[in-house]
Amino acid sequence: MDFAFDARTEELRGKLLAFMDEYVYPAEAVAEEQRAQLASPWQTPAVVEELKAEARRQGLWNLFLPDSEYGAGLTNLQYAPLAEIMGRSPHIAPTVTNCAAPDTGNMEVLTQFGDEQQRKQWLEPLLAGEIRSAFAMTEPDVASSDATNITTHIERDGDEYVVTGRKWYISGALHPDCKIFIVMGKTAPEGSDIRRQQSMILVPRDTPGVTIERAMQVFGYEDHSHGGHAEVIFDHARVPASNLIGEEGGGFAIAQARLGPGRIHHCMRLIGMAERAIELMCRRAVSRTAFGKALAQQGVVHNWIADARVTVEQLRLLVLKTAWLMDTVGNRGAHTEIQSIKIATPRAVVDILDRAIQLHGAGGVSQDFPLAELYAAARTLMIADGPDEVHQRSLARRELKRYV
CATH class of the missing domain: 1.20.140.10 (Butyryl-CoA Dehydrogenase, subunit A, domain 3)
Structure with missing residues (x-):
């Protein structure tokens, strides 16, 4: 086992450390001051948008994604020390480098499992930082530590799927730039294999039947940087069948x-x-x-x-x-x-x-x-x-x- 940092890792570490000192740490207090003046607590402070542009200019962008076609092409070992540096300011650094959850996981899903149209429509603007996203899996009415418990239904109806259920602590859902949910639900609730009952589907936030019920706090914090955490209702929300990610039962x-x-x-x-x-x-x-x-x-x-x-x-x-x-x-x-x-x-x-x-x-x-x-x-x-x-x-x- 060799954990030594290679030349590329050292180069990116140096750039990222300098970026943190010059831009990120000073922006922490500024972002809080600006947020207090915004019409909505979920809006992005101007200083964060400025840092996103600077991070992209410096090549400190999409570092998390190992796929070189879409991301930086770094291995996990190369990315580890960079993520550690960003963790020193977890509410700003991952966001301004486009390395923040839940967008990172959603981009990985679309890269690995999305089809060409899904990648073009949703992955490309996520990679560019033009939109944000949310991942809707956890539910308030079941023990979601066991993912086979989820009760949200994804039912086929002709050339559409109908999504019905209630989710909560859906990170990113309150951000004004959140345009898409990846929703996990059951397409075969009576299936014999409990790990083949679930599927994942793309549900645009503006789909009729999708309601942001309320913001969920974490120890009294709103967690603005991730676009908050929301309780979301899907009330017979209809989306095209082509929005299914992968195959039925693959969720x-x-x-x-x-x-x-x-x-x-x-x-x-x-x-x-x-x-x-x-x-x-x-x-x-x-x-x-x-x-x-x-x-x-x-x-x-x-x-x-x-x-x-x-x-x-x-x-x-x-x-x-x-x-x-x-x-x-x-x-x-x-x-x-x-x-x-x-x-x-x-x-x-x-x-x-x-x-x-x-x-x-x-x-x-x-x-x-x-x-x-x-x-x-x-x-x-x-x-x-x-x-x-x-x-x-x-x-x-x-x-x-x-x-x-």
Whole structure:
């Protein structure tokens, strides 16, 4: 296993680090000020649009997509350190480089499974950053940790499909530029194979019968950068049969193909969030005095910082190993490692952020530092893309299978 960064990775790292210092970090406060003046909280602040143009000019665009015809053509191992850097400002950097979920996963689905017309109509404007998208899978009325539970119906009616169901926490749905949903539902609810009951279909946001019911908060945050999270009603929404992605019954397999890269991208960015937390801890520790000495001289603070550094180094190596395996033996061959990082990374980063918040006192839970918002994002990732317990169950079964 060789995790050394090659020349192209080093070049992009250098450009991205400079871009973060010169543009992204200064834009964080500006974006919040501008958002307060917008007519809708889901509109994009002007500074974000300016940074998108600058990132594209610098070639820092669509870095996530390994398909060289559509994206940067980077391997997972090449992209990993870049995603980590973007994770230091997760609410701006991925968006301005067109590397933000859920658009990334949707673009991967359209690249791998979409037909020529679907790619032309929806993939190309997504790649250009002209529109945004949403992925509608999770439902409020069933345990969506088991994707076979979903109840949304996708029924064939002549040359159309009729979509009926209720989804929630649909990321990106509130963004004014969101034009398309990828919806997962059941085309064969009585089918004998529970993993062949589901299909995925493209539903334009302006389709009659599609209603944005409400915005969903995450620990009180609206999560503007992703276009929010919405509850969405599909009430007999009709779309052409040609909007089906792949074949009927292929939805579960497409979902697994989509979520594999998504899980590792999240873990890469989480490491960047942890690095930001360590930096903020250290700056706080050397600048504040309590009980007659700097916080940096307190033994417990030493422990927090040292433990955080050890944890991040361990996690980074596991993530890089996973990326290397995905490149060399494929997602299936890296299944154990993908699940391992999905379990370990959010949990550990939440703990690091918790210590950083504690060190900042009241400031840690305020809007004056990014820690509270980072904590909300990291804690959510213990649920998103399959809750930790689902991955623990699957991983344990795979380990036990060798002994049975």
